[in-house]
Amino acid sequence: MKNGRTLVSLAQELERQLNSKKDLVVPSALMRHDTDDTGQTRLVVEETGGPARYGVTPLARRQLADKLKIPYAYFERMRSEQPVLLDRNVNTWLQSDDDRRMLRTLDGNVRAVLSDRYRRLDNYDLAESVLPILQRLPEVRFESVELTETRMYLKVVTPQLKHEMSPGDVVQAGVVVSNSEVGHGTLSVQPLIYRLRCLNGLIVPDFSLHKTHVGRSIGNVADTITVFKDDTLQADDKAFFLKVRDVVEAAVSEATFLQAAQKLQKTLRIPLTGDPVKTVEVLANRYALNEQERAGVLRHLITDADLTGYGLVNAVTHYSQDVDDYDRATEFEALGGRLIELPQSEWKSLAEAA
Template sequence: MKTGRSLVQLVNELERHAVLKKDMVVPAQKLVSETTPAGQCHLVIDEPFGKKRYLMNDFACGQLARKLDIPLAYFKRMRTFDTELLDDNINAWLRINASDSYLVRTLGGRARAFLSARYRRLDNIDLAHSIVPVLLKLPGARFESVELTETKMYLKVISSRVAHEIVPGDVLQAGVVVSNSEIGVGRLRVEPLIYRLKCSNGLIACERSMRKNHAGRLLESGDEVLFQDDTLEAEDHAIFLKVRDMVETAVSETTFQLISEKMRKTMGIALTGDVVKAVQVLANRYAFNEIERAGILRHLIEDHQLNGYGLVNAVTGYSQEVDDYDRATEFEEIGGKMLELTSHEWQQIAEAI
């Protein structure tokens, strides 16, 4: 499993963000786009005490394009070759959508998200304050990997006392992943995690994921900019209580045994064909690039376990080499998805020639 930062470092960073962030529900008529010749997109907001300019990151630019139904490829082309045309397009559609409002999330004076006014904020710091004490109470709790990326927060915790020796010397431990996005990348998710002790591989059983959408009531702003600094504590508390129950289910003995048994069954899937072709079939299914495909093949060969179990562990093992934490987590999720492949799908991989 790819390591991130320490829990203390994560909490410190969340507290720093809490001071720097500002959320506003803004009527379209109070928004103007200004893009520099170098392609830096700024969102100018007519706030109660004067206009303020916020530099938008690439992600917020993409959200703005989608909200205004501007094709993203066209948006990027204008941003590169004709920034005046880009501003003309954005501002024209903002005028057409004058009756609409949007939730703009900023951090340190930069716009990091451009969202629907119905977007339900579930902030990372509130989630952490609520769920970390619950995670600490898990049997033999160990925060194996936590991280805060540009798009998501991850808490990956192992409950080391819930364990199973799948074969002599190969111990699996139960765990849970809690992840959340403040900027609309994904839902609040709680997922079972299986940790392989001998190689530190993590597998996320995303097919048994428990999720909470960021959808809520429409935030009305009228004709004015509405600052959203409240945390809607009563609603948050109810959601976080559900998260607590979801965590307990994710690390239960029943869930752990079910996933462990699925992993054990992959040991009986022999890779009888060309292993290079087997990895290529897998790469085609999950859109691995050439570097990723080569890395998975290397892990498979080095581990000398030419069966389904070895292939699953080659995928999750390679995740530790991936620089981007979000992408590394995707590899752990793909390992979990492989447990759900049908017999026919495994046959296509195992017998590839």
């Protein structure tokens, strides 16, 4: 499993961000886009006290382009080659747009441009609610926690629940809680299988909770700006966080764990009878792996010398430890979970690739 930061470091950064972030719901007509000669972009917002200038992160640029229906490749070309043209395009569409946007800011930068219906389920509130629940799990270990630009992850293992896949090959039960504050996915709670031999994590898609960040429109005055600070973001989500507790407990129940472990165990009986190189090629094409990722999965498959479906699943999850980007590494852990759910016909196309 990909290593992250310490739990103390996560708590410190969440608290720092709590004191630095600010949310605004802004009519498009009260925003202006400004690009300097170096290609740095800013959003100028006409706030009550006068114009306020915010930097714009790459993710927020992409979301702004999407909201205004400007192809992102063209947006970026204008930013680097014709910044005046970019500002003219963006500002023309902003001024003709009746929509209100939620701007999520941190450290003086717009980090997300979202709909005014976006429902905030924030990392600090989630951590405050779910960490005590996780800490009460039997013999709990926080194997990996991280806070990236787009998501927070809490990955824990409770070794009391374990299952032997084959002699000496033991897996343990766990759970993954993740969330995005910037419109990059749902809040989710998913079971985790942790393999002791290789320290691989596999995220199980079944038995999971997903909560979309969609709610009612905030405010109804078209020409005013609404500023939300963190003390106003708590009440709506208390009931939901109680549901999170129930799903966490279900995710690490004996029944859930054994059902998932048995699905993984069935892949031991799937021989890879074709060409391993072709098998990984089919996998890469099906799940959009790049050349480096394909080579990494193949390397683990050959090195571990386990030419079965089980070996392929473990090659995928083992490769996650080699990936620099934590978000992408987690996607490989989730891909392992998707593979154990494949029907026999799809396994056949992988196993017999030639």
